[in-house]
Amino acid sequence: MVTRMLVLWVLIFGFNISYSQTKALFGVFAGGAYYQGELNWSRLFYNTHFAYGLNMRYVLNSRYALKGNLVLSWLSANDKDFKSPYQQFRRMSFTTPIAEIGGHIEFNFKKYIYGDKKYFKTPYIYVGGELLIASWSHPPYNFAIPFGIGYKVALSKKLEVGVEYGYRKVFSDGIDNITGIEHIGENTSNFYSYKQIGFYNNKDWYSLFGIHLLITVFSKGIACDVYDVYKL
Numbered sequence: 001m002v003t004r005m006l007v008l009w010v011l012i013f014g015f016n017i018s019y020s021q022t023k024a025l026f027g028v029f030a031g032g033a034y035y036q037g038e039l040n041w042s043r044l045f046y047n048t049h050f051a052y053g054l055n056m057r058y059v060l061n062s063r064y065a066l067k068g069n070l071v072l073s074w075l076s077a078n079d080k081d082f083k084s085p086y087q088q089f090r091r092m093s094f095t096t097p098i099a100e101i102g103g104h105i106e107f108n109f110k111k112y113i114y115g116d117k118k119y120f121k122t123p124y125i126y127v128g129g130e131l132l133i134a135s136w137s138h139p140p141y142n143f144a145i146p147f148g149i150g151y152k153v154a155l156s157k158k159l160e161v162g163v164e165y166g167y168r169k170v171f172s173d174g175i176d177n178i179t180g181i182e183h184i185g186e187n188t189s190n191f192y193s194y195k196q197i198g199f200y201n202n203k204d205w206y207s208l209f210g211i212h213l214l215i216t217v218f219s220k221g222i223a224c225d226v227y228d229v230y231k232l
Helices: 002-017 085-090 225-230
Strands: 022-036 049-059 064-078 093-108 121-134 141-154 159-170 205-220
Touching: 022 064, 022 159, 049 205, 064 121, 064 205, 093 141, 121 159
Parallel strands: none
Antiparallel strands: 022 049, 022 205, 049 064, 064 093, 093 121, 121 141, 141 159, 159 205
């Protein structure tokens, strides 16, 4: 009885556990970044700046992986680029270099196994935490929650390429240097002078998208006959 239960357990759970392939990959990232906040409410890819950096992924199994990243870019916006009368009167702008250092956990929608002819590509989602350094903003140091989607392809047992699109929810309203407390102007008769410059309770966002290329720097896999015979 115990033997039968053990065999059943292996058949059900053995596909990921019996093929416990841990891998570490290192590579580069290139793409773009753009800001959304008081100066850009909803325009996608507005003032996109080149983004580049380094990625490292640690593969836990065919479904989950951990990823660390360092990305450099710029964020900027200008009220003059929008037709809103309120923004034309406010005439605010900002620009700042950014650096993000963070970690993500990835979940693959399909099994993903390097070197496997059937499970060599998959869409995935990710979520994590970031330290954001926006040097010309106030404050310059912030935390953010990154989340997004991607698609990756294992070109071989050692090489991977992928695309990714995601958002960063920043725990600050100061990336654009607009605090949301001051009024636009106190000594004018214009209707908009009585409005606040920004909205303090609406935190800033930015988006990051691009492609990555990773190569294996460490790999340890322990395959077994159960996996080879019964994998789906």
